[in-house]
Amino acid sequence: MSDAPDVSAAAPDFDFEHVPRTDQSFENALAKARDGCRLTVDDGVELLTTGTDRAGIDPVRKERVLEAADHRRAEMVGDDVTFVANLNNNVTTACDTGCLFCNFKDRASKFEADAPDDHGGFTKTPAESRQAVADAVELGISEVCSVSGLHPAFALDDEHREVLESHPAPEQVNYRPPDTYTTSPGTYVDQIRAMSVDGVHVHSMTPEEAYHARRGTDWSYEAVYRRLREAGLDSAPGTAAEILVDEVREVICPGKMDTEAWLNAMEGAMAAGLPVTATIMYGHVENAMHRVMHLKRVRDLQDRTGGITEFVPLSFIHQQTPLYDRGLVSGGATDAEDELMIAVSRLFLDNIENIQTSWVKFGDEKSLKTLSCGANDFMGTLLSEEITKRAGGDYGEFRSVADYVDMVTAIGRRPVERSTDYERRHPIDPDDAPHGPRLGPRADGTPILDRTPSLADD
Numbered sequence: 134m135s136d137a138p139d140v141s142a143a144a145p146d147f148d149f150e151h152v153p154r155t156d157q158s159f160e161n162a163l164a165k166a167r168d169g170c171r172l173t174v175d176d177g178v179e180l181l182t183t184g185t186d187r188a189g190i191d192p193v194r195k196e197r198v199l200e201a202a203d204h205r206r207a208e209m210v211g212d213d214v215t216f217v218a219n220l221n222n223n224v225t226t227a228c229d230t231g232c233l234f235c236n237f238k239d240r241a242s243k244f245e246a247d248a249p250d251d252h253g254g255f256t257k258t259p260a261e262s263r264q265a266v267a268d269a270v271e272l273g274i275s276e277v278c279s280v281s282g283l284h285p286a287f288a289l290d291d292e293h294r295e296v297l298e299s300h301p302a303p304e305q306v307n308y309r310p311p312d313t314y315t316t317s318p319g320t321y322v323d324q325i326r327a328m329s330v331d332g333v334h335v336h337s338m339t340p341e342e343a344y345h346a347r348r349g350t351d352w353s354y355e356a357v358y359r360r361l362r363e364a365g366l367d368s369a370p371g372t373a374a375e376i377l378v379d380e381v382r383e384v385i386c387p388g389k390m391d392t393e394a395w396l397n398a399m400e401g402a403m404a405a406g407l408p409v410t411a412t413i414m415y416g417h418v419e420n421a422m423h424r425v426m427h428l429k430r431v432r433d434l435q436d437r438t439g440g441i442t443e444f445v446p447l448s449f450i451h452q453q454t455p456l457y458d459r460g461l462v463s464g465g466a467t468d469a470e471d472e473l474m475i476a477v478s479r480l481f482l483d484n485i486e487n488i489q490t491s492w493v494k495f496g497d498e499k500s501l502k503t504l505s506c507g508a509n510d511f512m513g514t515l516l517s518e519e520i521t522k523r524a525g526g527d528y529g530e531f532r533s534v535a536d537y538v539d540m541v542t543a544i545g546r547r548p549v550e551r552s553t554d555y556e557r558r559h560p561i562d563p564d565d566a567p568h569g570p571r572l573g574p575r576a577d578g579t580p581i582l583d584r585t586p587s588l589a590d591d
């Protein structure tokens with residue numbers, strides 16, 4: 134990647150095959166959206182751009198799109214605003230995939246036993262993961278969300294490690310034995326087992342991680358996810374989606390799986406009986422056509438499977454990323470683009486019930502606003518967050534249940550704690566303070582802060 138251009142004042146134009154040109158008009162597309170008709174890609178592009186007949190976003194048209202999405206949200210899921218009491222427990226930052234939008238990763242060579250260990254990254258052993266989850270389960274969480282770098286010493290399980298150890302050229306499949314490194318992450322199965330504390334819901338193994346967990350074999354994604362499910366995996370996060378159009382992936386993550394492989398992995402997870410989430414990471418080099426093509430691919434996947442519980446638009450955090458450092462982008466999405474992305478996700482994805490707004494990406498003010506333009510889910514308590522923070526985001530890494538109650542009631546809506554799969558819901562009475570989690574295996578309503586002096590001190 135040393136052949137990337139030098140930093141320049143203006144971001145370059147990309148010569149993409151897919152561009153936002155349509156045969157539709159904004160007014161027709163909006164009328165279809167309001168009537169609840171299934172939208173075409175052209176309709177979606179008209180709404181997302183507030184009309185390809187004008188340059189820039191038209192503020193009046195934008196409000197009409199947001200209003201249509203807010204109506205649709207109320208019809209589809211009502212007025213409740215849900216959130217999950219969860220912990221992020223990411224296992225390792227070691228990753229050589231080289232995605233240009235990511236600053237979570239550290240080069241795996243920095244983790245080798247003979248390298249200085251002041252690299253700022255981390256790898257947790259299964260025992261360390263278990264302890265982190267056990268502590269959070271005591272605080273009342275119901276979910277652990279775990280997404281990690283593709284550490285070269287990771288294998289799916291002991292059988293996979295044997296395959297990788299006997300590979301004629303292990304470096305070709307991005308494998309190095311655990312004793313190369315100061316700390317071994319163990320196997321994916323070890324980590325999932327370790328995180329399964331008292332029946333807490335384990336949300337882990339993105340399609341990219343599943344790809345890593347079958348490298349050097351011809352095992353199907355379904356078979357890989359079955360083994361993980363047997364080890365205690367309950368659902369899979371649909372990150373690594375980025376933009377599901379290969380001409381964009383070639384620019385922002387040339388080392389990552391392609392669109393077809395991502396879709397196969399997601400189908401494999403669902404065939405193995407796991408619910409999944411789906412995401413889009415937008416606001417970098419892609420255009421409105423790419424964003425809506427992505428929505429179409431996700432909607433088609435849901436038509437085939439029905440297993441996607443929520444869709445999460447992740448706004449690109451640009452500050453400390455190679456894309457920004459190298460002048461390939463000059464910033465992230467604007468507020469208007471963020472609002473329209475949420476709204477058009479709601480209107481286009483007529484088969485996915487829940488649209489999540491990410492307070493980590495948007496901050497409180499903007500994420501609250503998005504709850505009135507299509508979103509109904511407000512993410513989770515997290516307790517720790519590294520991906521956005523390392524990319525330069527500055528909106529913190531913890532929300533208490535009391536924070537959720539304050540924020541959601543301030544916009545006149547009802548806060549509801551949910552389980553990861555949205556099957557269990559606990560509506561919260563704002564007058565019945567103090568507020569703490571109720572759905573975790575050890576949740577008794579005690580506020581998380583009351584149980585953790587160290588967090589309360591922050």
Ligand SMILES: C[S@@+](CC[C@H](N)C(=O)[O-])C[C@H]1O[C@@H](n2cnc3c(N)ncnc32)[C@H](O)[C@@H]1O
Binds near residue numbers: 374450
């Ligand atoms: C950091 S990866 C970890 C899991 C795994 N390595 C993978 O790629 O799926 C999880 C997701 O974080 C998101 N992400 C990474 N850097 C980001 C950034 N700068 N802004 C917004 N989202 C980002 C991407 O969508 C990525 O797929």
Ligand SMILES: Nc1c(NC[C@H](O)[C@H](O)[C@H](O)CO)[nH]c(=O)[nH]c1=O
Binds near residue numbers: 491554
């Ligand atoms: N959107 C982000 C999340 N989302 C995780 C959710 O809280 C939860 O795991 C999901 O809703 C399961 O149903 N986590 C992050 O760390 N950063 C995000 O941007």
Ligand SMILES: N[C@@H](Cc1ccc(O)cc1)C(=O)O
Binds near residue numbers: 278280370371411412
């Ligand atoms: N929200 C995603 C997971 C996720 C994790 C970390 C992120 O930075 C972004 C997203 C999901 O639940 O499927």
Ligand code: SF4
Binds near residue numbers: 281282
């Ligand atoms: S997004 Fe995931 S795969 Fe890509 S560099 Fe970051 S951690 Fe590695």
